[in-house]
Amino acid sequence: MEAADRYILEHSSAQDEALAWIQRQTNIRTNHARMLSGAVQGRFLKMITEMLDAHHILELGTFTGYSAVCLASGFREPEKSHLDTLELNDELEDLILEGFDRAGLADTISLHIGDCKETLRRFHEEGRKGRYDLVFIDANKREYPEYYDLVFDLVRPGGWILGDNVLWDGKVWEEPMPQDKQTLGIAKFNDMVAADPRVESVILPLRDGLNIIHKL
Numbered sequence: 001m002e003a004a005d006r007y008i009l010e011h012s013s014a015q016d017e018a019l020a021w022i023q024r025q026t027n028i029r030t031n032h033a034r035m036l037s038g039a040v041q042g043r044f045l046k047m048i049t050e051m052l053d054a055h056h057i058l059e060l061g062t063f064t065g066y067s068a069v070c071l072a073s074g075f076r077e078p079e080k081s082h083l084d085t086l087e088l089n090d091e092l093e094d095l096i097l098e099g100f101d102r103a104g105l106a107d108t109i110s111l112h113i114g115d116c117k118e119t120l121r122r123f124h125e126e127g128r129k130g131r132y133d134l135v136f137i138d139a140n141k142r143e144y145p146e147y148y149d150l151v152f153d154l155v156r157p158g159g160w161i162l163g164d165n166v167l168w169d170g171k172v173w174e175e176p177m178p179q180d181k182q183t184l185g186i187a188k189f190n191d192m193v194a195a196d197p198r199v200e201s202v203i204l205p206l207r208d209g210l211n212i213i214h215k216l
């Protein structure tokens, strides 16, 4: 860990026991612990829920549930609030659900296993247009442009979309830009958002970059 990251971690609120458990289990039981949001971004996500007073949140890409727990921990009125989180990998289901339970959020978060594009199309058919105050996009980087189109109408006017990893280790401004599908997906997403007159947006260099998008 770089000195700046360590300083920031040591001078931000520590994660609670349930999040520490998810992080430990992610390290032990998966090969992709780097994908987990981590304590600093996680605290930021919790505060975003609090600052927006969000009641309905949608997440694309649950992984082991760390960011879902952070986002849902910020609900001010948990009994009137809900988070839907979408994950492709059914092998993670038991770990995810145990984490939600340990965080006391089993009734507050619904896990939807399957390709999130299919789940989002179903949400449209179910009439969820305008339901969400906040959407956190953190699934397959190749598909970010498609996710943006699919979630846009599910967000209420005045609502928010967060796109994670939008700096992609700096690959998006390398010249020539790497032509792998993940870099191209992220670059196209950032271009779409920047050119979209329906939104106001800013990219924060938090961790691997967070695109904060306000639907006008």
Ligand SMILES: C[S@@+](CC[C@H](N)C(=O)[O-])C[C@H]1O[C@@H](n2cnc3c(N)ncnc32)[C@H](O)[C@@H]1O
Residues within 6 Å of the ligand: 035, 036, 037, 038, 060, 061, 062, 063, 064, 065, 066, 067, 068, 086, 087, 088, 089, 114, 115, 116, 117, 138, 139, 140
């Ligand atoms: C970067 S990880 C998510 C990390 C998590 N949000 C966190 O911060 O702890 C991306 C996740 O998206 C999932 N994923 C990839 N493609 C997907 C798809 N088409 N539908 C749903 N989930 C997908 C992957 O299986 C992986 O668990």
